[in-house]
Amino acid sequence: MKKLIPTLILGTMATLNSEAVVDKNFNYHVDRFADIEVLRYEVPEYDRLSLNQKKMLYYLSQAAQMGRDILWDQNGKYNLQIRQLLEKIYTDYSGDRNSKEFKAFEKYLKQVWFGNGIHHHYSTDKFTPEFSRAFFEAEVGKIADKDLPLAKGETREQMMTTLIPVIFDPAVMAKRVNQDGTQDVVATSASNLYGDGVTQAEVEAFYAAMKNPNDDTPVSYGLNAKVVKENGKLKEEKYHLNGLYGPAIAEIIYWLDMAKNVAENDAQKAYITKLIDYYITGDLRLFDEYSILWAEDTKSDIDFVNGFIESYGDPLGMTGSWESYVNFKNTASSERTEKISSNAQWFEDRSPVDPRFRKDKVKGVSAKVITAAMLAGDAFPSTAIGINLPNSNWIRAQHGSKSVTLENITEAYDMASHGNGFNEEFVIDEPTKKNLEDYLYITDMLHTDLHECLGHASGRLLPGVDQDALKENGSALEEARADLFALYYVADPKLLELGILDNPDAYQAEYYKYMLNGLMTQLNRIEPGNDIEEAHMRNRQLIAKWVLENGRKKGKGGKDVVELIKKNGKTYVRVNDYPKMRELFGNLLAEIQRIKSEGDYKAGNDLIQKYAVKVDPKIHKEVLDRFSKLDIPPYRGFINPVYTPVYGNDGEITDITITYPENYTEQMLRLSRDYSPLTKK
Ligand code: ZN
Numbered sequence: 032m033k034k035l036i037p038t039l040i041l042g043t044m045a046t047l048n049s050e051a052v053v054d055k056n057f058n059y060h061v062d063r064f065a066d067i068e069v070l071r072y073e074v075p076e077y078d079r080l081s082l083n084q085k086k087m088l089y090y091l092s093q094a095a096q097m098g099r100d101i102l103w104d105q106n107g108k109y110n111l112q113i114r115q116l117l118e119k120i121y122t123d124y125s126g127d128r129n130s131k132e133f134k135a136f137e138k139y140l141k142q143v144w145f146g147n148g149i150h151h152h153y154s155t156d157k158f159t160p161e162f163s164r165a166f167f168e169a170e171v172g173k174i175a176d177k178d179l180p181l182a183k184g185e186t187r188e189q190m191m192t193t194l195i196p197v198i199f200d201p202a203v204m205a206k207r208v209n210q211d212g213t214q215d216v217v218a219t220s221a222s223n224l225y226g227d228g229v230t231q232a233e234v235e236a237f238y239a240a241m242k243n244p245n246d247d248t249p250v251s252y253g254l255n256a257k258v259v260k261e262n263g264k265l266k267e268e269k270y271h272l273n274g275l276y277g278p279a280i281a282e283i284i285y286w287l288d289m290a291k292n293v294a295e296n297d298a299q300k301a302y303i304t305k306l307i308d309y310y311i312t313g314d315l316r317l318f319d320e321y322s323i324l325w326a327e328d329t330k331s332d333i334d335f336v337n338g339f340i341e342s343y344g345d346p347l348g349m350t351g352s353w354e355s356y357v358n359f360k361n362t363a364s365s366e367r368t369e370k371i372s373s374n375a376q377w378f379e380d381r382s383p384v385d386p387r388f389r390k391d392k393v394k395g396v397s398a399k400v401i402t403a404a405m406l407a408g409d410a411f412p413s414t415a416i417g418i419n420l421p422n423s424n425w426i427r428a429q430h431g432s433k434s435v436t437l438e439n440i441t442e443a444y445d446m447a448s449h450g451n452g453f454n455e456e457f458v459i460d461e462p463t464k465k466n467l468e469d470y471l472y473i474t475d476m477l478h479t480d481l482h483e484c485l486g487h488a489s490g491r492l493l494p495g496v497d498q499d500a501l502k503e504n505g506s507a508l509e510e511a512r513a514d515l516f517a518l519y520y521v522a523d524p525k526l527l528e529l530g531i532l533d534n535p536d537a538y539q540a541e542y543y544k545y546m547l548n549g550l551m552t553q554l555n556r557i558e559p560g561n562d563i564e565e566a567h568m569r570n571r572q573l574i575a576k577w578v579l580e581n582g583r584k585k586g587k588g589g590k591d592v593v594e595l596i597k598k599n600g601k602t603y604v605r606v607n608d609y610p611k612m613r614e615l616f617g618n619l620l621a622e623i624q625r626i627k628s629e630g631d632y633k634a635g636n637d638l639i640q641k642y643a644v645k646v647d648p649k650i651h652k653e654v655l656d657r658f659s660k661l662d663i664p665p666y667r668g669f670i671n672p673v674y675t676p677v678y679g680n681d682g683e684i685t686d687i688t689i690t691y692p693e694n695y696t697e698q699m700l701r702l703s704r705d706y707s708p709l710t711k712k
Contacts, residue, residue: 058132072440086293087333094283098353100705109197114148123174124619132163145412156205224350251319282505284310298328334359339351354408357404359402360400374525375393388490419484438476456657459639474538511570542612561646573643623638675687
């Protein structure tokens with residue numbers, strides 16, 4: 032599971048924690064187009080790593096980048112072909128690069144790079160090209176046959192007949208992940224996780240037949256496979272060395288093997304070996320064995336994720352999108368999360384849910400703060416700020432999970448937002464603004480820690496309840512559960528006792544931001560007229576609207592706990608009773624935990640439909656108008672640093688340098704050139 036950056040973007044950096052090593056002159060800003068800003072992140076403390084650790088980081092970074100094409104293909108079956116074509120046009124173009132047509136083309140290409148395909152990374156809506164079909168046809172016409180990215184046996188004409196509607200017709204492959212439960216979500220999603228002609232009912236029946244209800248250590252069915260129809264029957268095309276994506280997986284294995292040879296310790300060596308075995312065979316039992324070894328290694332300094340992990344890209348929530356994170360420990364800040372995780376049982380025992388749904392023993396909730404060193408696949412350019420893995424419920428229950436906070440990424444967001452005018456526009460009054468300036472950075476980090484280390488790890492299913500019982504609402508409700516756990520405890524005096532916070536009112540910064548975001552500002556990410564689709568956004572609106580409605584007249588003096596008020600024609604969030612708000616978060620947590628523990632699909636679906644999906648059109652329009660005056664991009668992502676080996680006279684690596692030399696386009700073109708095992712001719 033992953034936690035994304037909240038939409039509220041700080042207008043301050045005054046609260047950056049003092050342990051952070053931040054270079055004030057570092058240039059965070061890289062590019063800006065459409066609804067996107069591209070940043071770069073710093074890798075503080077890189078120089079503290081030993082040569083061996085730097086080598087390991089480098090090899091893992093290579094393994095990370097080698098998987099890029101896999102995700103592109105998972106996201107849509109024409110994505111790689113389209114990328115090659117667009118890049119060829121872009122680099123060969125001899126006309127006026129400032130012309131309107133070319134500028135529009137360049138914008139589209141930048142969007143496609145950011146989406147790892149022709150759909151928006153977040154809304155999953157297809158991008159709308161603003162250049163003409165005539166321009167596109169003319170430019171493709173200039174490319175020699177031998178340089179065209181033709182599929183096997185395909186002619187130029189056939190390619191164009193296929194791609195023109197895919198790029199230009201809004202009705203064709205309109206959405207990558209369709210979660211509208213009234214439709215066949217498999218047949219209507221444009222992602223490439225299911226073959227042509229496969230329906231949702233068929234996939235559900237296919238896996239239902241495969242699952243053994245008495246297996247209490249089930250593998251994650253469908254995690255590493257495309258389901259296709261052959262002679263009217265479904266079958267899995269597995270992702271492994273000799274299967275689908277073999278050429279990319281071969282490169283990943285090569286670099287993982289290099290990393291294994293410089294591993295920090297035997298535990299790390301053991302799980303890398305297991306991961307390689309899994310990549311060779313595609314055997315999900317091996318993946319579980321790897322996941323257990325990985326979750327249990329809390330000693331290593333360098334760490335990574337590399338594989339088919341999160342299933343947000345699958346409308347049925349089964350197949351993992353390929354991703355990689357390479358990182359090392361931020362020792363100073365990890366003390367904070369270690370304090371939290373070492374008290375996991377204390378929090379679990381007092382959580383406001385029915386004791387039947389609590390865990391008697393919260394196992395091995397490990398938590399650390401890390402410095403991201405390489406982001407790839409589904410974690411690039413848009414990345415999470417916190418991750419908690421493995422996702423398998425029984426592994427989490429029996430062996431624990433590992434939870435990390437990517438502090439240098441959060442820092443980069445914060446630094447890049449300095450003085451953007453957000454607080455001035457949306458925050459109700461000076462005292463609230465002051466509280467946000469003083470405490471939002473730390474309480475937001477804490478919210479992430481609590482969400483990842485404790486929230487997802489807390490609670491249990493009643494015996495016999497299917498972990499997929501909440502179906503298409505499973506992700507949003509799970510995120511809500513973790514967020515509510517975090518919201519409830521970020522206000523707990525225990526955090527003062529642990530020495531993590533120094534002011535009992537600090538949590539109010541996070542509460543205010545959460546409500547503002549859930550009720551108003553996250554709508555900046557939604558196109559007018561659309562519903563909310565994405566799981567994290569549904570979760571936030573669900574919580575905020577539920578608290579708004581259920582807090583009516585329940586605050587001190589009979590006031591609303593929280594309300595939307597008008598001031599000078601603008602809408603503001605006003606919180607009248609913070610302690611009562613905490614109570615409400617606890618109540619909703621209890622209900623959502625009950626829904627999960629009992630597998631109560633109906634109650635979960637009612638909550639989602641009532642609070643999470645529909646947008647108030649008036650507020651929505653107002654938010655868009657107010658944002659448009661601020662010029663704050665709704666989405667941000669990152670390019671990576673560049674690691675370069677330095678060789679000695681004998682050909683041995685003597686150092687690996689880190690530099691930040693590239694702009695967005697340069698980095699994307701380099702990746703396509705050097706890390707494209709699936710598109711090499
Ligand atoms: Zn989460």
